[in-house]
Amino acid sequence: MYPENYRYTKEHEWVLADGGTGTVGITDHAQQELGDIVYVDLPKVGSHVEAGKSLGSVESVKAVSDIYSPVTGEVVEINQTLADAPESLNSDPHGAAWLVKIKLDSAEEIQNLMSSADYLSYIGAEK
Amino acid sequence: MIKKVTQHLSQNEPLLFERSSPGKKAYQLPELDVPAVDAAETLGAENVRKEIEGFPEVSEVEAIRHFTRLSTWNYAIDYGMYPLGSCTMKYNPRINEQVARTEGLAWAHPYQPESLSQGCMEIMWSLEEALAEICGMDAVTLQPAAGAHGELTGILLIRALLEKRGNPRKKILIPDSAHGTNPATAAIAGYAVENIKSSETGGVDLATLEQLVTSDVAALMVTNPNTLGVFENNIVRVAEILHKKGAMLYMDGANMNALVGIARPGDFGVDVMHLNLHKTFSTPHGGGGPGAGPVAVKKVLEPFLPTPRLRRSGKKLAFDFKRPRSIGRVKSFYGNFGVLVRALAYILAHGGPGLKNATMDAVLNAIYIRKALEPYFDLPYTSPSMHEVVFSDERQAKLGVRTGEIAKRLIDYGFHPYTVSFPMIVHGAMMIEPTETEGRAEIDLFIDAMISIAKEVETDPQMVKGAPYNTRTSKVDEVTAARKPVLRWKP
Numbered sequence: 001m002y003p004e005n006y007r008y009t010k011e012h013e014w015v016l017a018d019g020g021t022g023t024v025g026i027t028d029h030a031q032q033e034l035g036d037i038v039y040v041d042l043p044k045v046g047s048h049v050e051a052g053k054s055l056g057s058v059e060s061v062k063a064v065s066d067i068y069s070p071v072t073g074e075v076v077e078i079n080q081t082l083a084d085a086p087e088s089l090n091s092d093p094h095g096a097a098w099l100v101k102i103k104l105d106s107a108e109e110i111q112n113l114m115s116s117a118d119y120l121s122y123i124g125a126e127k
Numbered sequence: 128m129i130k131k132v133t134q135h136l137s138q139n140e141p142l143l144f145e146r147s148s149p150g151k152k153a154y155q156l157p158e159l160d161v162p163a164v165d166a167a168e169t170l171g172a173e174n175v176r177k178e179i180e181g182f183p184e185v186s187e188v189e190a191i192r193h194f195t196r197l198s199t200w201n202y203a204i205d206y207g208m209y210p211l212g213s214c215t216m217k218y219n220p221r222i223n224e225q226v227a228r229t230e231g232l233a234w235a236h237p238y239q240p241e242s243l244s245q246g247c248m249e250i251m252w253s254l255e256e257a258l259a260e261i262c263g264m265d266a267v268t269l270q271p272a273a274g275a276h277g278e279l280t281g282i283l284l285i286r287a288l289l290e291k292r293g294n295p296r297k298k299i300l301i302p303d304s305a306h307g308t309n310p311a312t313a314a315i316a317g318y319a320v321e322n323i324k325s326s327e328t329g330g331v332d333l334a335t336l337e338q339l340v341t342s343d344v345a346a347l348m349v350t351n352p353n354t355l356g357v358f359e360n361n362i363v364r365v366a367e368i369l370h371k372k373g374a375m376l377y378m379d380g381a382n383m384n385a386l387v388g389i390a391r392p393g394d395f396g397v398d399v400m401h402l403n404l405h406k407t408f409s410t411p412h413g414g415g416g417p418g419a420g421p422v423a424v425k426k427v428l429e430p431f432l433p434t435p436r437l438r439r440s441g442k443k444l445a446f447d448f449k450r451p452r453s454i455g456r457v458k459s460f461y462g463n464f465g466v467l468v469r470a471l472a473y474i475l476a477h478g479g480p481g482l483k484n485a486t487m488d489a490v491l492n493a494i495y496i497r498k499a500l501e502p503y504f505d506l507p508y509t510s511p512s513m514h515e516v517v518f519s520d521e522r523q524a525k526l527g528v529r530t531g532e533i534a535k536r537l538i539d540y541g542f543h544p545y546t547v548s549f550p551m552i553v554h555g556a557m558m559i560e561p562t563e564t565e566g567r568a569e570i571d572l573f574i575d576a577m578i579s580i581a582k583e584v585e586t587d588p589q590m591v592k593g594a595p596y597n598t599r600t601s602k603v604d605e606v607t608a609a610r611k612p613v614l615r616w617k618p
Contacts, residue, residue, distance in 0.1 A: 038609035061605050062548045064307075086610065 131541030212558025215406035263393025277401025277420030366396025388483030520555035
């Protein structure tokens, strides 16, 4: 369910580092909690985001929630398909519905994040 | 068992555009008995309005039926209990309406000279005084047009004061149980928002607060009682921690219905707060408003209040526009005057003892519901609560039925739903606020309905999930409506 090569945050985002670039999304647990997602607000390509700070928001039928960046760096690509198909965040949050790709300022930063096993026990405890 | 409603006649109604047929009119004028004049020639073509294209044409009875039918599709406090938590949907006494329609008030014009507006100004003066007394504060502005507008005004006042002291500071602290408007307000006023996690009892954790309050913090925005209906027992300590570091305490007065006549925010350390007249003081709500969100402050913030300020010399009232430190106007003219009249009517009709009684009844009603429903629904925070109670859908969710679905089933029983999924700190929240309006008979009907639904969830969860059944429209597809909204009718 939660890929082992991803890293996870307490705010329920994931990041997959590949070379100097990190792909960021929200977790399956997050989409379940949010319910049906109807709108996604993403940063501009070229903007600089900081770990722990808001990089955008997702709106579900229940609420609007901030997305916190798991890493620090420059946004190099955003997932354009989400504008027309926000529902893919509900169906494939760990895959096709990634949010942004970030050129990492530091490759070490993701070491501070949770492994899939840690994240699983974290959401288990949260419930 | 459904006791309150039965199926009744509810007629379908198309849009007025769809009813239109060319040439139909709702009026008939007598034949012209003077020579006809060409308007464009006399007034100039640029001053003559063209016909509105596609404007619907219907007869008088069709227009009347159209709007009357639409009015029967609504649910209102005038039909029955409206337990929408956090919104304080109390009955709006008709005397308020009668007073607001008094000829001299209803037809007063903001450009009337002050000498001819003394009555209106006296009303505003009296309301400012009454609200200041109720809140234990020193001065009040009536200008803001709603609660969130009041919040923004209040935070701008704090910013103005801190700026004058040399540093506006950077951050506003907000508990995670807050209304969503609080962080929005802070952001619009140019502050960064820092969240404080609620303690296990649902309050502000003092140790955490002490750590977070630095010389960067401008204020804490707190709702008291908070959105769980729980009074912040440590509020005096909270104020001390902030004041020691030169930060201010802002109180969101959305839940003042639990405090009026019993406790005064000014006495427990609040520096600035707003009130929602459309909640606590029984003026019309939201779309039926307009609203009013007066802001009450301690003396130190008074010089910064919006212009103009009412000033009294002897019996005469005047507007003071010369206030160099004011943050300026936040609303055209003097606020939503008609709403202010209604609020003062409510306050005067009740008097001090009456307002206190209303508060105690509001709290009693909520606690009565809490005790009656506790055996059937999960209560995540067990601290004593005041004017509202927040259950969670945990027990029902195990059978696949969530708070939103229970709320929809409640419609079948003839009640407006409670507040769904708020506050965010309660998973699957069901937030119930009966207000003092309800007597025991209506509350017992509500309790019966909730218990009955809890039992239905156990015996037939699928049925509950399909609700509502007694409405003119069955369950609507909220998701598609939000994802692909159709905002404009086209032929």
